[in-house]
Amino acid sequence: MDILPKSFYDRNAKEVAPELLGMHLVRTIDGVARIGRIVETEAYLGPPDLAAHSTKGLTKRTSVMYGPPGYAYVYLIYGMYHCLNMVTGPGGHASAVLVRALEPISGIDEATNGPGKLCRALKIDLRLYGHDLSGGELTVMRPKGRPEPFTIATSPRIGVDYAKEWALEPLRFTIAGNPYLSRR
DNA sequence: CCACGGATCAGCT
DNA sequence: GCTGATCCGTGGA
Numbered sequence: 001m002d003i004l005p006k007s008f009y010d011r012n013a014k015e016v017a018p019e020l021l022g023m024h025l026v027r028t029i030d031g032v033a034r035i036g037r038i039v040e041t042e043a044y045l046g047p048p049d050l051a052a053h054s055t056k057g058l059t060k061r062t063s064v065m066y067g068p069p070g071y072a073y074v075y076l077i078y079g080m081y082h083c084l085n086m087v088t089g090p091g092g093h094a095s096a097v098l099v100r101a102l103e104p105i106s107g108i109d110e111a112t113n114g115p116g117k118l119c120r121a122l123k124i125d126l127r128l129y130g131h132d133l134s135g136g137e138l139t140v141m142r143p144k145g146r147p148e149p150f151t152i153a154t155s156p157r158i159g160v161d162y163a164k165e166w167a168l169e170p171l172r173f174t175i176a177g178n179p180y181l182s183r184r
Numbered sequence: 185c186c187a188c189g190g191a192t193c194a195g196c197t
Numbered sequence: 198g199c200t201g202a203t204c205c206g207t208g209g210a
Contacts (some may be wrong), residue, residue: 051191061206065204081192098191115196159191179189182192 002142003134009069010089013043017097018152018173020086024141027104027122034122036102036112037143039178042157043171046084046094051163054094064130065094072131074124081116083151086133086140100158100161100172102182114182151176158182 004023009016020038027034046065053075054065064073065087073085073096085096102112102121109123119125124138131138133159154170161167174181 016208044191053191056207075191076204078190078192079205083191085191100191114192157191162190 002144005144006068006070006134009086009133011069011089011090012093013045013095013097014171017041017043017171018154020097020099020140021152021175022143022147022150024098024105025099025122026139026141027124028137029123032107034107035103035105036108036118036122036142038099038101038140039103040099040181041173042098042100043088043173044096044098045171046096048081049095049163049169051157051160052095054096055115058094062094065096066092067130070133072128072133074119074126074129076126076133077116082119083115084119084124084128092102101157101174101178101180101182103178113180119162150178168183 009173023038025036046052047056050090053062058066068091069087069089071087073087074082077083082097088095100115102118108121112118112121120173128138153174153176155172156168
């Protein structure tokens, strides 16, 4: 298997976020895999990044962000959608990468062009809070074979206008021109 | 205790 | 472009 090792996540979110592009997110339910290619991510750097949930300090909701890298941080937003993050390094830094859009590869029959939609399509909810991404029901793999080349574009993160000067940081990473992005 | 707003989305104007 | 859906963490009284 080509599951990404813990060491992959043990770097700054700013480095991990673009490298997750093109990787395959694999959600297994009752032995059936739903696979999507990651095409859009955002880096949340931890304090003092005013857009990161961890900027308010350690709480029950954000506790997994303060732990070791390579685990899932799932949260409920607007009372109805879930969002999936990968905790990044170094441990205790409270940084993470938000997965914002997937290109369907197999087993997916709902839209995945947005962070809330991809969690609905892959049945990702709070039961996966703190899940170890190095195996099990939710993991990330490097696809086999020679990868198709792509261009990485950067832009400001979506929906964080409240974060003052951090709102404009180019911490959103996309596979340029991919049709499954959450927005242009 | 109560009020507020959010790393979203669909539907309507 | 604007609004409602729907819940919980957070902060103030």
